[in-house]
Amino acid sequence: MGAFICLTAISANYLLSFGERILEYFVQQLINGLTLGSIYGLIAIGYTMVYGIIGMINFAHGDIFMVGSFISLILIVALGLTAAAGMWTIIFVLLFVLVVSMVLTATWGWAVERIAYRPLRGSFRLAPLITAIGMSIVLQNFVQISQGARNKSIQPLVTGGHDVMVNAETGFSAYLSNIQILIMTVTVVLMFGFTFLINKTSLGRSQRACEQDTKMASLLGVNVDRTISLTFIMGAALASVAGVMFLLYYGVVDFYIGFLAGVKAFTAAVLGGIGSLPGAMLGGLLIGLIETFWSGYFSVEYKDVAAFSILAIVLIFMPSGLLGKPEVEKV
Amino acid sequence: MATTRKTTMTRTPLLSVQHLTMRFGGLLAIDNLSFDAYKGDITALIGPNGAGKTTVFNCITGFYKPTEGRIGFAHETDAYDKIDALTASANRSDIHGSALYLLERMPDFEISRDAKVARTFQNIRLFGGMTVLENLMVAQHAPLMTASSFTFGGLFGLKKYQDGHSHAMELAKFWLNKVGLTERADDPAADLPYGDQRRLEIARAMCTEPKLLCLDEPAAGLNGKESAELNELLLFIGKEHGTSVLLIEHDMNVVMGISDHIAVLDYGKKIADASPEEIRNDPKVIAAYLGVDEDEVEEAVKTPVKKKAAKSKGAKK
Missing domain, CATH: 3.40.50.300 (P-loop containing nucleotide triphosphate hydrolases)
Incomplete structure (x- = not known):
């Protein structure tokens, strides 16, 4: 414990001195972190919703994200979209790619639930967890075989950006690229839309009801199977948005990206409090920020160690996550 | 015959x-x-x-x-x-x-x-995290979904949905009034005293008509x-x-x-x-x-x- 406090003090000191020297550097890390965090957050929602409603961790969700990424890659290549096309063409084609990718990925998400999880509903808790791992492997291998194991890349489509802060002395500037603006805007819009859907519509109400008491919800005329299917569909659609954004941001995908992104997003969901939607978003942003700040100030190699250590520390002091509700058992 | x-x-x-x-x-x-x-x-x-x-x-x-x-x-x-x-x-x-x-x-x-056919349980099974009114609205999920054409119509504010929604609200208000919980419509159901929870359960069951x-x-x-x-x-x-x-x-x-x-x-x-x-x-x-x-x-x-x-x-x- 002493060593830990010592380490924290040193790192805080380090961070401060750096921050004083170049504020622009700090802002840059903030921008990068929020972008990455948005992507994690979008994936994390899928984990948290599924956990909330049927109490299982859908380990195949990260791979659904990967499938979404590949679908958008195929669409972009098939449509022959390049940065040479006009701005409006790019916007409309990307919107089209986004919608088609959401629909197709949602179909994948639905199919996975229908084939691998629904037949096991009502069996012991570990069974769907193990099939989820199985589905994850199936999806990875399917994409590996059908698309090849090599990296696939596209040329950057959304280019340009803005200097938001320029340091006159060092010449270092914090740069906000258009793709980062796009990612954050899409995430914010989706979050608002999604929150509205969950809180205000009958669909969202039935979903929250199923989260609390599946049996009672069905006795009130809610078709629970359909509600669960919809949960998977919505989670997959959001993951596919994350997939499209990931592809546009990094320009390169392979069949294995779903694993690490999935683990990170799952961590984000747990950090924010699994089962809580705002928690998933907050957790995603935090994991993104921790990773980028750690990479920016300390070492890139240990960024995952940092993210998972923070998770461990938070869970020690807040076992139900940052925004999760503790489970109170009535006696 | x-x-x-x-x-x-x-x-x-x-x-x-x-x-x-x-x-x-x-x-x-x-x-x-x-x-x-x-x-x-x-x-x-x-x-x-x-x-x-x-x-x-x-x-x-x-x-x-x-x-x-x-x-x-x-x-x-x-x-x-x-x-x-x-x-x-x-x-x-x-x-x-x-x-x-x-x-x-x-x-x-x-x-x-x-x-x-509606039912209640020996032990209370309300949706504790949802408000009293929401509990009554969940019970009207099926007609509301039809009225909103599976949410899409509702999002575009179709008249059919608005009618369906106001009918659902009226029914909920009627039963809230009947069980004397109108004042507590926006409180989480779990915060109600035991007797009120019992009556809310009956009101919720009645909202399925x-x-x-x-x-x-x-x-x-x-x-x-x-x-x-x-x-x-x-x-x-x-x-x-x-x-x-x-x-x-x-x-x-x-x-x-x-x-x-x-x-x-x-x-x-x-x-x-x-x-x-x-x-x-x-x-x-x-x-x-x-x-x-x-x-x-x-x-x-x-x-x-x-x-x-x-x-x-x-x-x-």
Whole structure:
């Protein structure tokens, strides 16, 4: 414990001195972190919703994200979209790619639930967890075989950006690229839309009801199977948005990206409090920020160690996550 | 045709449980049970602990699939003519013309949505994290989904959805007012006191607009005043609102005070099925209860029905 406090003090000191020297550097890390965090957050929602409603961790969700990424890659290549096309063409084609990718990925998400999880509903808790791992492997291998194991890349489509802060002395500037603006805007819009859907519509109400008491919800005329299917569909659609954004941001995908992104997003969901939607978003942003700040100030190699250590520390002091509700058992 | 005349001359059953048997491994929980619940009646199902009352409810509402027997449910008066034809077919319901359902063939959400049977539980099962009003709105999920064309129409603000929504709100407000919880509409359901939660559960079940309301020990844990209020509410539901009620209850004040008709279960078998007056003097019933709730039985035997009803009405005011 002493060593830990010592380490924290040193790192805080380090961070401060750096921050004083170049504020622009700090802002840059903030921008990068929020972008990455948005992507994690979008994936994390899928984990948290599924956990909330049927109490299982859908380990195949990260791979659904990967499938979404590949679908958008195929669409972009098939449509022959390049940065040479006009701005409006790019916007409309990307919107089209986004919608088609959401629909197709949602179909994948639905199919996975229908084939691998629904037949096991009502069996012991570990069974769907193990099939989820199985589905994850199936999806990875399917994409590996059908698309090849090599990296696939596209040329950057959304280019340009803005200097938001320029340091006159060092010449270092914090740069906000258009793709980062796009990612954050899409995430914010989706979050608002999604929150509205969950809180205000009958669909969202039935979903929250199923989260609390599946049996009672069905006795009130809610078709629970359909509600669960919809949960998977919505989670997959959001993951596919994350997939499209990931592809546009990094320009390169392979069949294995779903694993690490999935683990990170799952961590984000747990950090924010699994089962809580705002928690998933907050957790995603935090994991993104921790990773980028750690990479920016300390070492890139240990960024995952940092993210998972923070998770461990938070869970020690807040076992139900940052925004999760503790489970109170009535006696 | 003979059967038609008979059913129209006597009273029409709404729910008809026929030769119901439920086995759990070696345990025979319900043994060849038949009883009817009539339209507009408050029917009580009583019996000592472990007699199989809740199991009957679980069969009616689709929790369990019965080992043997059928559970007919008819919206129309002459629908029972068709029950044998329906049983012989592979269908679960005959909704053309006369709405007739075989509940044991239906999944639970359809029993609520289509056959219109609602139920409450012994232990309270509200959606604690949702507000009181939301609890009532969840119960109207099926009509709201139809009205909003599976959310899409609702998002674009179609008139059909707005009408559906305002109808749902009115229904919710009506029942909130009826159970006296209008003021607490926006509070989380878990924050309500116990008695209010009980009444909210009944209000929520009523928001599914059921033809039959099944209540599993609604008076459990209520004090005298609350249980008198419950009597009043149930009489309103059964007699004025026109929803038939099927009731499991141990509180003899409630049972004798409001039911039209009582079926008594013991070890999964029906031992009596008659009016409250006959039940309270039935030696078989008394024997079944003796040693379990002796005082209560004696008290129930001594006190005439009318005086009881009057007493509970007096307590309300």
